[in-house]
Amino acid sequence: MTGRTDRRLMMAVAGSCLALLLSACTRTSIPQDTFHAAGPEAHKINDLFWPVFWIAVGVFIIVEGLLVFALVRFRRRPGGGIPTQVHGNRRLEIMWTIIPALLLAGVAVPTVGTIFALAAKPPNALQITVTGHQWWWQVEYPTLHVTTANEIHIPVNKAVYVTVTSVDVIHSFWVPNLAGKQDLEPGHKNHLTIEAAQPGTYLGQCAEYCGLSHANMRLRVIAESPPDFLAWAEQESKPAEQPSAGTLAAQGEQLFATGACVGCHTIDGLKGAAGTVGPDLTHFASRTSFAGATFQNNAGNLSNWLHDPPAIKPGADMPSLGLTQDQIGALIAYLEGLK
Numbered sequence: 001m002t003g004r005t006d007r008r009l010m011m012a013v014a015g016s017c018l019a020l021l022l023s024a025c026t027r028t029s030i031p032q033d034t035f036h037a038a039g040p041e042a043h044k045i046n047d048l049f050w051p052v053f054w055i056a057v058g059v060f061i062i063v064e065g066l067l068v069f070a071l072v073r074f075r076r077r078p079g080g081g082i083p084t085q086v087h088g089n090r091r092l093e094i095m096w097t098i099i100p101a102l103l104l105a106g107v108a109v110p111t112v113g114t115i116f117a118l119a120a121k122p123p124n125a126l127q128i129t130v131t132g133h134q135w136w137w138q139v140e141y142p143t144l145h146v147t148t149a150n151e152i153h154i155p156v157n158k159a160v161y162v163t164v165t166s167v168d169v170i171h172s173f174w175v176p177n178l179a180g181k182q183d184l185e186p187g188h189k190n191h192l193t194i195e196a197a198q199p200g201t202y203l204g205q206c207a208e209y210c211g212l213s214h215a216n217m218r219l220r221v222i223a224e225s226p227p228d229f230l231a232w233a234e235q236e237s238k239p240a241e242q243p244s245a246g247t248l249a250a251q252g253e254q255l256f257a258t259g260a261c262v263g264c265h266t267i268d269g270l271k272g273a274a275g276t277v278g279p280d281l282t283h284f285a286s287r288t289s290f291a292g293a294t295f296q297n298n299a300g301n302l303s304n305w306l307h308d309p310p311a312i313k314p315g316a317d318m319p320s321l322g323l324t325q326d327q328i329g330a331l332i333a334y335l336e337g338l339k
């Protein structure tokens with residue numbers, strides 16, 4: 001390689017790194033990161049992380065300091081011959097075995113305690129079940145008779161005990177502000193607890209590579225006051241709203257009921273719509289997003305989606321159904337009425 005190509009390559013690498021760095025700066029109202037703990041479970045993790053981190057910083061400074069000292073102090077000097085050759089030093093060897101062993105034993109005490117604290121099932125927790133699909137999350141509240149997708153409503157200051165499983169491959173449930181990661185395994189149930197101290201929307205995502213649209217498997221936890229949560233659950237447990245006869249929405253409902261839609265989607269209250277391949281759409285309009293929380297729930301995005309789902313979410317199970325613009329308009333009118 002010539003010097004010029006070398007330089008160009010270096011410029012390209014530096015440019016890419018800068019772009020990556022800047023793209024990481026996009027902020028939502030609550031930054032999606034583990035250092036902004038927003039509930040007691042996330043605090044338990046941080047309370048373990050920071051002491052261990054500072055111990056590691058101390059070890060790094062001492063070890064690197066001794067290394068640099070030795071490099072400078074015992075460097076080769078002009079006129080100096082071969083230094084005295086040393087083989088082994090019992091006292092040093094005992095020291096550098098005992099000190100790390102003590103440090104690790106010290107770190108193990110809070111680590112094991114935190115593992116047990118995070119795994120414990122809190123008393124009186126709200127129970128929900130999250131099932132992973134390629135690439136979206138099915139969310140069920142067994143005690144409240146609610147089924148939804150991708151957006152998990154929770155009351156603030158209440159522990160929520162989440163049971164996770166999968167119908168296809170291994171996924172991982174991760175809402176960094178609220179808790180650590182937990183794997184969703186087919187044929188097996190795992191658990192974790194999430195809890196938010198403040199109302200807000202906490203973003204999450206699948207944290208285990210699960211196929212083509214892994215990056216489009218996102219989720220939102222919407223924490224709200226207990227009365228708001230109960231009102232939401234009450235509305236979600238009702239059957240779907242029926243559109244008035246003669247409206248565009250009624251045309252959409254007819255299309256939905258007689259087309260391919262019902263093979264994959266459930267709409268409680270719509271005859272024949274009991275498919276379980278795709279998300280339950282009974283209260284679709286109450287969600288802020290769709291398709292694995294990848295797109296904002298609005299008419300423009302829905303139109304693009306209904307036109308050709310895999311074109312905007314690679315690998316999506318829902319195929320392009322060859323719908324006309326009129327049919328898409330009617331379906332959107334129907335879906336946006338499912339409050």
Ligand SMILES: [Cu+2]
Pocket residue numbers: 132135170171172206207208209210214217
């Ligand atoms: Cu996944």
